[in-house]
Amino acid sequence: MRLRDISEGELLARLFPLYAGARPALRAPLLVGPGDDAAVVGAPGGSVVATTDSMVRGLDWRDEWSSAHDVGVKVAAQNLADIAAMGALPTALLVSLAADPDLEVAWAVELARGVASVAEQAGAPVVGGDLSSAPLGVVVVSVTALGDLGGLAPVLRSGARVGDVVAVCGSLGLSGGGLVLYGRGEADPDAARRGAQADAHLVEPLDDRSVAVRALMRHHRAPAVPWGCGPVAAAAGAHALVDVSDGLVTDLGRVAAASGVSVDLHGSVLRDRYAAGPLTLALGPDEALHQVLAGGEEHSLVGAFDDAAALPAGDEPWRVIGRVVAQGAEGPSVTVDGLVPDARGWDHFAR
């Protein structure tokens, strides 16, 4: 069944129940949900944090690699990462779908399930959205995320100070590594296993490298974002926060520029803690380190803190990966052990 085969109302009747599972955070109650002209969400801190991010079929994902559920997880997660990177707790999502009317209804439903799974984990219900038809083959998913600072000041990119430690919460390089593997035509262990499910006896245990490959490809398709790290970092007094969307060096470069400082990263930590393990197993040590430095769409959080003792503890630990230093004569920079790495960022139109 295609979108053109049912009315907008019938489609909404399939989507709304999927979104009903997410319970809003107690501190930001959902006052008016979907179905009226607009939603009303609690903003007890007296302000609202807002961000928006879109994904386009064929450009931000490929149907050969990503399921609709993956796309839903990713577009929701990358928005929540931006909320977390202000130090805010996510409170609500709005989801727009512009799609070729020939799109399968099942695809739209799975997309909603993916968004809903993240919404439930994050306590940020889907409160509104929009459906539009689009030209042949086109699918564009746009999400807006709202968040609440709980009365704290937002943690900006501009607050890093010389002497701060730079720390990360979450993984580095997995998504970029996954993209490299897809680009090389490497088989997706998840897809292979799904295909084999009908013949259960064909599902063999994965070897170590396949486990690593699967972790990278999964993070690229549907990243696990540590959005809980953001509010915790704000409460711990983080001076600056950013999420890794265009690459560690590129995004830290934005912090450096906004703060008028430079950042020097500890090569040994990046190598031993982040490039080692699945990334090196899947890609070898050189490509692994390159992805740690330059891989985009990871959506982990990076921040600047007074010192290592100021790092928040918790299930998702913050680890020191570098230090804020004074900028040189040539302005703000990001270096690794004092050297400028080869880690070019990402630009949407200049591919």
Next chain:
Amino acid sequence: MRLRDISEGELLARLFPLYAGARPALRAPLLVGPGDDAAVVGAPGGSVVATTDSMVRGLDWRDEWSSAHDVGVKVAAQNLADIAAMGALPTALLVSLAADPDLEVAWAVELARGVASVAEQAGAPVVGGDLSSAPLGVVVVSVTALGDLGGLAPVLRSGARVGDVVAVCGSLGLSGGGLVLYGRGEADPDAARRGAQADAHLVEPLDDRSVAVRALMRHHRAPAVPWGCGPVAAAAGAHALVDVSDGLVTDLGRVAAASGVSVDLHGSVLRDRYAAGPLTLALGPDEALHQVLAGGEEHSLVGAFDDAAALPAGDEPWRVIGRVVAQGAEGPSVTVDGLVPDARGWDHFAR
């Protein structure tokens, strides 16, 4: 110059200054603007109203009819109408553009100018957005609008009560009428005059019908939305509010269904006050009345109030067009002088 010819940073450097003119409402200060991971907007009422709406090239507008500026005005205005229809004052906009990298930079700049012109009038600055590349020929513009209720309760669709008067703020049928004219291949007086500007002596005064045609076509391309009516209606104690996006009868049908009532419209008022004038001049009286009842994308506000004495005064007056009555055995309905009109609504995928 095309989008592919400049970097994302260079494009943003052209767009940000266009958005700098909008001053946020005093009661909802802009705490963090574009450029960080997310924006932070004041929400002094302790809640935030949020809505989102997209426009797709070739489906929601045609380049032959609408300039990029028109598209910017329309996508911003239709979002602000949803904010107003909750009784809220708009506080901020987020704008996403997914576009073929072959799109002219000048088009993206004019789109931003259109959005900015509405943002300035409404006091709702553009605080964030997203740029994505899209397949050949595709342009999708998505806007999210935020609003503040100023401590009042939101005005829902479900609050209409038997005995209420039904009133409208703004025009009816102009946008639908404009669409009919475009569909008939009628020449756009604005386009003709723009073309003649090089030969100033060719610009003759428009005759009455051409003035009417221009008003309809303009409202279709770039509606003037009376968003100030929303907060004023809320303050005056409106029981229900909705904006006319899919047609007066369809949208009032949603109010009727949500409130468990029926609505009876005054045919004489719709004919004499709304169908008469430019609509009848351009389209004749029958099509004019049909557009008043069924024309979409008008984005005027319709509400239910205690009685005519409760209607807010002001520059944009509210006028009684009907009455809330008890629903019949067949459930909620919208009638004109007791009869069910032929006024089918709009459905995105079932064209």
